[in-house]
Amino acid sequence: MEEATSKVHVRLAVEDGWPPVAFEELEAKPLGDHRYRLLSPPAFAEQLAIGDVVSVEHQESPEPEQVWVDSVIEPSGHSTVRVVFFQAAGQESQSGLRRDLEGLGAQVHDTGFQGLIAVDIPGEVDYRAVREVLGKGESQELWDFDEGAISHLHDYES
Incomplete structure (x- = not known):
């Protein structure tokens, strides 16, 4: 049985056109209580790694609801x-x-x-x-x- 995964979003600080996007999506496993475990490494975001447990905030606008990384609450060691x-x-x-x-x-x-x-x-x-x-x-x-x-x-x- 395959585990359910979701996407979490990370806001990026764009400076002089880099990175080329304002946010990125990462694969994550929902753990409940506004926590997710990251399953993919970021292409641009800093201080995030696979296996990190992050707290998230939910944003309902624009549709559909999006989940945004707020902070790392348990580093993975990766x-x-x-x-x-x-x-x-x-x-x-x-x-x-x-x-x-x-x-x-x-x-x-x-x-x-x-x-x-x-x-x-x-x-x-x-x-x-x-x-x-x-x-x-x-x-x-x-x-x-x-x-x-x-x-x-x-x-x-x-």
Whole structure:
């Protein structure tokens, strides 16, 4: 039996045309009492990761009712990194990065925006190894990456 999922919305602060949308939708599992568990990583929102439990507010206008993320109430221990590929990367480099990240235990998610992926990094994954792979391609100017949410389990600065 498949679990019921819903969409939750996240408002985004658009500055100088970025991100290219004012909000995004994430897959989530309703937990009751205005709480949802995120099932997909955000393409743009900061400080959200798969597995996080968030509190939400309901907005009835415009129709139909929409559910908006208010705050994270229980972090999951996952981290979210987004990668933007440059044209120089080519398909082979993109496929290689996906293979490398998945080999380390990360999950790569397509965002619906060409050249942009979201990477879910579970708490047990060695984040230093992930960062090393990402840094290598960044130094070769194949891609740029953004650390959207870094779990306390991956905080390499502490």
